[in-house]
Amino acid sequence: MCRWLAYSGTDMLLDTILYKPAHSLIDQSLHSKLGVETTNGDGFGIGWYSQGNTAPALLRDVGPAWNNRNLREMADHVSSPLFFAHIRASTGTAVQQSNCHPFRHGRWMFMHNGAIDGFHLMRRDLCLLVDPELFVHIEGTTDSEVMFHLALTYGLDQDPPAAVARMAGTVERLGREHGVEFPLQMTLAVTDGVSLWAFRYSTRHDSRSLFYSSRVDALRRLHPDVAFLRDISEETRLVVSEPLGDLPGAWNAVPESSYGVVRPGQDEMYPFTPELV
Amino acid sequence: MCRWLAYSGTDMLLDTILYKPAHSLIDQSLHSKLGVETTNGDGFGIGWYSQGNTAPALLRDVGPAWNNRNLREMADHVSSPLFFAHIRASTGTAVQQSNCHPFRHGRWMFMHNGAIDGFHLMRRDLCLLVDPELFVHIEGTTDSEVMFHLALTYGLDQDPPAAVARMAGTVERLGREHGVEFPLQMTLAVTDGVSLWAFRYSTRHDSRSLFYSSRVDALRRLHPDVAFLRDISEETRLVVSEPLGDLPGAWNAVPESSYGVVRPGQDEMYPFTPELV
Amino acid sequence: MCRWLAYSGTDMLLDTILYKPAHSLIDQSLHSKLGVETTNGDGFGIGWYSQGNTAPALLRDVGPAWNNRNLREMADHVSSPLFFAHIRASTGTAVQQSNCHPFRHGRWMFMHNGAIDGFHLMRRDLCLLVDPELFVHIEGTTDSEVMFHLALTYGLDQDPPAAVARMAGTVERLGREHGVEFPLQMTLAVTDGVSLWAFRYSTRHDSRSLFYSSRVDALRRLHPDVAFLRDISEETRLVVSEPLGDLPGAWNAVPESSYGVVRPGQDEMYPFTPELV
């Protein structure tokens, strides 16, 4: 499967989040602790929003993140208030740039850890349900990219949680029709450049790990001497497959079958239930 | 578009055909004379049959052929009685290994120069017509790979010319339904490891260049001093997008709307007409 | 050989200079008009300075520039007041990231078109002349990277034109010692992030093409209707292997055996003579 990280908050040099932490995403690419695989070396991607652009920039490549010099360069020179990073462990599909997350459509960005069990059985049916105007934008062969385009088909632009619920419901329905007991396993992040939605769900209710960082004001009280916490706004939030370190009180598990919204103002957590379309 | 070469005959070191000729395919990757583009640097592939294997081996990569060291190595060390080579000039689709020709299915190998005009309009419809059991094997995003899987769907394994005719007829029908005046442009080669079929066709009857080499016995009489001609069997034949040199009498244009069969025994040429399925 | 472009002036989106012009560097990667090769597809690199960094950022990769999506992304999202871009046509040395220009050392950046004739004969001797502390930073196998490190050894940080003259003098001396009649062929650009030096020189006084853009105020008088000219500062200057278009009066050949300095204030041109160390 994969590991990912979503950041929203104070304009931040990517290096600070991607490389600096003790158990950074780069470290996870070699030594994941909570992932299904310890190694996530089948490609990577970062996507970030910057001033003056509604669409995010992407840097994606097919080699491992840990030895990629262009990623190292961008981390040293790019800062952003909202960015995604993803490291891939292929479950068999080709290792190619078009299969690297995050995926983008207009101002939207999407990344996924998990899999559709039996995807080869239902890939064709899922593709048929994608809006024909969107279908032409599918460039790779992952289940994740199809999930993204299904969510777009189901109204991601209007109501992200509902669109993801319909996508999940569709995957589960088709899975069952093909005799797959537990079709869906996902933690996923989606953003329009302003808000960030993070979902944790699996058909068997035994989902991959997902964590969110605690409120900055609470963390500051716990750790008044941590300089980093003084430099970031109270709105700053991270959602990650694995904690980036072991600062006490910093990380909280996203509950099973839930999703959170990170946005200007109060963030919120809700239960997540797939919806039959 | 692209350039390609198909060889059938005496077991031959790939280098002899791929690199040695004055206007070799490697030279064409930098300086094509008859192609739509002079540069064909968006990936390459070779596929060859060897003793003891019914399925061909593939070496494909995303960089240009002219500077690829693994291709250079294989050319120096692999010999084969039947091989394909292809250099790609992308018309926009991603430069990735899964978009590199030749494509393979079991013992079958397929490569293409040309394009489906308006492919983005009919990609979905074409994919729907592919046998669902075959659809899962589509790994890339080219029109060519879909054409191959359509031909497989239409019986390539039983009757290659008929299957290709149905594929072409289907592309033209769908193209017209989407308002495309000249949907199909193709020179293509297909083989099962024994026989080789090469097609030249386009809806506007103005197809990309395609040439076949003259009979070896005739060439020997013309050029008794050319050592290479003495070393090859009378059954040896090349089909190429562009002549590999300027030996007088060596190269003949495949007629417009035709296909040839290279096989043990007498080779033959026939007219080609798309068939409405 | 190669083609390159150096930009200094108004903070500018890379796309405007790299992709937009009629005969952009990306176009030159496929269809160079004045280069030794028409195709420059053996890797590329860009380097740019941004606020808050003295060292430039680099993006370099081994494939052709024309199909690289990460380059396309950066061009759409990065703007800079001073950047280099380079497309490579290898003369035999390996196509690898460490052989892609521009090269960097601290705040310095360097790129080159041309070659040391007989480099294989004198590579070892040239390497020996590199300051041992600098030698460890040589990562690739090009003559260009050795030239850069020789110039650093000879005081690039103090007096760039003198350091380049000593480097050139050393190459010519060693070349003659090895029986090479015309050892050096170069157009090169070097910058410390503030000023930009561009050199055109070859032992046989028949150097590769190099052009600089005319003064912005003069161009505005010639072309009052060209919007681009109104948007840039009077200090803006381009130095390029080939003109990016055919705007009358826009491009001037750098004279044979000369170098120019682009800097805040008046730019200047001087004769260039190698110096024996």
Added chain:
Amino acid sequence: MCRWLAYSGTDMLLDTILYKPAHSLIDQSLHSKLGVETTNGDGFGIGWYSQGNTAPALLRDVGPAWNNRNLREMADHVSSPLFFAHIRASTGTAVQQSNCHPFRHGRWMFMHNGAIDGFHLMRRDLCLLVDPELFVHIEGTTDSEVMFHLALTYGLDQDPPAAVARMAGTVERLGREHGVEFPLQMTLAVTDGVSLWAFRYSTRHDSRSLFYSSRVDALRRLHPDVAFLRDISEETRLVVSEPLGDLPGAWNAVPESSYGVVRPGQDEMYPFTPELV
């Protein structure tokens, strides 16, 4: 560091040795048990001898071995009586094809696991000791490639063990001159296409793991039901960084500070001592 495998014996499909074993080299690229790193994903290489060629063929690439399709293809189609395979874990030097093992010079092939401690301090001095005619063939930046060219300089072609001993002695002498306490750590394999020499040595006499397979006749007596053992000649031998499985009696540690010779006839093991040149 790295992991490697050397095979000599019955002409064998690469797949049988590279992919089939339970703890194959491909498995070790993801999950090394005895290596310094668990992941060896910074490039790979295979080199093999085939009939009619004195020089081996190489396939090397910069991505991980575990997801490389060209490696998978070659393993399925190439068989050889003598081949090397290597998976790399870079200790900082660039991940590029020219840094991938095995290295080749004429009919010689060389691969290495380990490192020269303080290589950056003595790289220049080591390069100076390489025969100038050989120096021009150094294409990458690894300590390993320099070690190979030093061994060539010291007479690898005449007396491999003596040449390697002189190389090792030179590295240790220069290391000490630069204040490095334990300069050398190596397991290495070298072959001329007929015999195979494998060395295990480190200055601190705590060398990386290295194993050789037991005599085939002895293994057959132990395991009369293992079909593979019946299909291979009595001369067949493997030398590996890690055992490929857990067949009792199959694997023996190469003793500390030793080297073995695998050749037609009786194989032998000798103590290894660096030699001061």
